[in-house]
Amino acid sequence: MDTALKTALAQPAVLLFGALRIEFPDHTLRLVDGSANIVIGGELYVGIDETFGTLADISEISEEIDDSAPEVTISLFPPDVSAAAELSHPNMQGSVVQIMVGAVDPISGVAIGTPEVLFLGEIDVPTIMIDGSGARKVQYTVVSVFERLFEVEEGQRASNGWHQSIWPGERGLEFMTGTDKNLYWGVKPPKNSNTARTGLSGILAKVQATKAGTGL
Secondary structure (H helix, E strand, O other): OOHHHHHHHOOOOOOEEEEEEEEOOOOEEEEEOOOOOEEEOOEEEEOEEOOOEEEEEEOOOOOOOOOOOOEEEEEEEOOOHHHHHHHOOHHHOOOEEEEEEEEEOOOOOEEOOOOEEEEEEEEEEEEEEEOOOOOEEEEEEEEEHHHHHHOOOOOOOOOHHHHHHHOOOOOOOOOOOOOOOOOOOOOOOOOOHHHHHHHHHHHHHHHHHHHHHHOO
């Protein structure tokens, strides 16, 4: 934890805040929980964003060890139908999300030190909902950055086109037309396939060496 923030939290009275930052393709949303305006890292966080509205709620964030990446849900109150449609557009998927908590100087309105990042992830699924009071809101399922560790990269292949799609200009596979080994990318190889291949290659090599030695 940041030293200045840790010192502030140790005081008898401290003004805490929660903040949300979402890097949409064409707009960075910076919201705080409440009606205040707070400067965090030189950026202004507001209670209401003129384009996308206000923060409705954030689900509980917990720490645990499991075989799946953690996720949270974030809900926004968009100001109108157009904003709701834009927030739920497929282009928003993958936008980077940060949820922070910190302390603020009530006189200057500036965050003390560096806020603690409670969650760092990306938008997965947006859903338009109507809450109990009839208000329209957009709810995001946000998955942790560790979600990418669970992706099965079945589309990878040992070809020049794929290689350059990841590393443009790197032409290490440009003249490769084939390999003498089966490469299994993104899937498990069949059992004993590599062993059988290696054994056959070894036998052929021995036969060729024998022929060369005997003049056949």
